[in-house]
Amino acid sequence: MAKNSIIIKGARQHNLKNIDITIPRDKFVVFTGLSGSGKSSLAFDTIYAEGQRRYIESLSSYARQFLGQMDKPDVDYIEGLSPAISIDQKTTSKNPRSTVGTVTEVYDYLRLIYSRIGVPHCPKCKKVIKQQTVDEIIDKILSFENGTKLQILAPVVRAKKGEHQKVFESAKKSGYVRVRADGVTYDLYEEIKLEKTKRHSIEIVVDRIALKDGISARLADSLETALKLGNGLVIVEIIGGEEMLFSQNYACPDCGISIEEMSPRMFSFNSPFGACPTCSGLGNLTEFDEDLIIPDKSLSLREGAIKAMGWNVKDPGTIAHAQLSGLAKKYGFSLDTPINELSDEHYNILMYGTNGEPISYFYKYNIEQPFEGVMKCIERRYKESFSSYMRAEYENYMSSITCPDCHGERLKKEVLAVTINGKSISDVTKMSVRDAKKFFEEIELTDTEKLIANQVLKEINARLGFLVNVGLGYLTLARSAGTLSGGEAQRIRLATQIGSGLTGVLYILDEPSIGLHQRDNDKLLATLKNLRDLGNTLIVVEHDEDTMFAADYIVDIGPGAGVHGGEVVAQGTVDEIMKSKRSETGLYLSGAKKIEVPSKRRDGNGKFLTVYGASQNNLKNIDVTFPLGKFVAVTGVSGSGKSSLVNEILYKKLSAVLNGSKKKATNFKKIEGIENLDKVINIDQSPIGRTPRSNPATYTGVFTDIRDLFASTNEAKIRGYKSGRFSFNISGGRCEACSGDGILKIEMNFLPDVYVPCEVCKGKRYNRETLEVKYKDKNIYEVLEMTVEEGLEFFKNLPKIKRKLQTLYDVGLGYIKIGQPSTTLSGGEAQRVKLATELSRRSTGKTIYILDEPTTGLHTADVHRLIDVLNTLVDTGNTVVVIEHNLDIIKTADHIIDLGPEGGDMGGTIVCTGTPEEVAKCEKSFTGKYLKKYLKK
Structure with a gap:
């Protein structure tokens, strides 16, 4: 029996009521039920935890100490388990260095192919660069003035961890006297101690010479020796001046720019060898922002225009008041003049100082000194402060700007000048996955390049293909992993697992359909069936109807939530579940219970909130109008620009104006109608607290x-x-x-x-x-x-x-x-706690509520209840804006804004707007196409 089934006896984890259940193996199984009924307790905390724990216990005790340990679940026994892999939504890296390319490992293969068949160009003159000979290096050195003192160094260790004692002993035996380690020159006859856990760079000092006539023979000998020791690399340091790296490998003959031999680490923005030195490979810099320091330029200095700490001019007893009064007196402006009425000269003096010119002011004593400027003073205080509280306070006035050197491309100029078919590695990562796949399929290579790159190209194309198959073709490889939704991150991990091609594994997935439009759901289901057909067992915790109809077997947990749940209400095929009178899921699947379409749509209060020129991410300079006093749904396929519009532009701007937050919204022209609202509330799925003390x-x-x-x-x-x-x-x-x-x-x-x-x-x-x-x-x-x-x-x-x-x-x-x-609360539960908190407050009727996919983790019965709650908010005069794919929510909305038509660079425009009935008639709208049958139901 255990060969064909997973048999569970006496599962009591969390709210499970001592259940016994048999689940078929090598099938696509869906666990469903109300939120809090015990689905995750059975799938993740019991089956996955035990499968993972047994696999880890088969390893040695030494290996186990490096792995995350799983607690033994509260269950009598489980038979027929395979090693389990969990693909949940909580594992997205928020590290700014993590991108779609690095997470999917496509970037590792890109680095490999670029280092092996990439064509290097000079970053200055764009000419193809080739290897330098010893003669060319000598000619370059001899072009300096006579008498120039040089030392010739052979780089033997480059950024490697260890004490490197053998390197020093070998150099000493070979007759060398000095080495340079991490920029410090040591005598080889003294003891040199390097930290074992840190990376070190070591160069042997081969020769020290002064340029004069007849030196070329000695110079040639020294260079040849250094190149041999340094594997084709030599460093020539002008003592007290610049340092030059020469390579027998690659250099531009006109500009004299050399690059080291190409290796995969050179193309990594996480390595000092490839990362842009200005931004350390992050692609952006954080600096103080004038618009955050003075958010409202219609205020005067005396009215508190400068919001940063330490610049209170309202109180005459402060040093800021004394300084700015003295500054105003000297340059002839007033503390009562609004900032936007100051001349450019006065504004620059206020923000960036008097350029050494002293001003007189009285603060306890008569003082005469230059004024350093508000911006420079804040920057200095931030750098000098040792207090984490003070630094955090100042960081509120900082915003991120694109790195001026690499323009957000994260890599050194020399690395960005290496191309394949005219495209740099950065050009490829900026393409959508769909376009990158097309580029590599149509790539033109010589016969030799094909021999070198065939295997790598095969891996790249396979991985990009898997990403397209799970509906992520619109993402770019350069997209930061921290900006991905839970559903996107989960599908990326799913694509990686399909790429591994394992069989006989138990995969447990947590709502993979989250954030996915119905159009893309079919691709996801095909992917899941493919994983099953390889010979794996799939257990998917899911509420999506399409997924349930596609499943081989369904387990419905319930009947209620929490203490009222924890039992198996029904199990079997979708037809068997629909016949069960006790199964809430079955009643909704069969249509015995349903969420009704409202008989009438609200007219709203006649006021509007309009965003002009929205161009965040892939939005194409669009104007969008949100009617107030209505339930508004923002829809569209995955990656169409919904979150960019609502979360990045609308919420950030409203939050700054209405709630006084320091979030800065950019990439739009203006927003009209904010005066019709008194506050904005964002109800997302982030935890309500990160410690067990919060509840x-x-x-x-x-x-x-x-x-x-x-x-x-x-x-x-x-x-x-x-x-x-x-x-x-x-x-x-x-x-x-x-x-x-x-x-x-x-x-x-x-x-x-x-x-x-x-x-x-x-x-x-x-x-x-x-x-x-x-x-x-x-x-x-x-x-x-x-x-x-x-x-x-x-x-x-x-x-x-x-x-x-x-x-x-x-x-x-x-x-x-x-x-x-x-x-211990799920994302959906945390969101509903926030919703309840807002409901318990007295409503003003002028609030706008923003919710991003509130149906995540909710059963259809819970969605029914959520719609009633949201309608209560709108009925009291408020506005609710929801980003959603769930058609039950969309069909009950008063107004729909449908973005698209596709995702990524093929999205970002308004496809249609209007009531659900109007959108359903729109031929171009994918949402309308699927909405039609829901309105008929």
């Missing part, structure tokens, strides 16, 4: 009310306890043995870390005295352990607490614990 109670603010309630009890008043006594984040009421964590972590080296309940408080986080204070026979720990549903009943007579818990219940989170650590 829904602390985030929504209900914890403060609960602590105040406990502090108001007679027992607390008798003991003199204030509300701080009931916080586990500060000393006083918490258990000090575990600092209020309730658990202690014990590190076990090559076994998983063990978490044990604190022996003193038994996991209750508070000391005995605090727990003796009770409200309605419950102490603070017992209240935090209640579910939101239980809390509603418990606090039904306290309107302030009840209102906040009610909103958590209304968004479908009645099953979570009031004090549940935020680290």
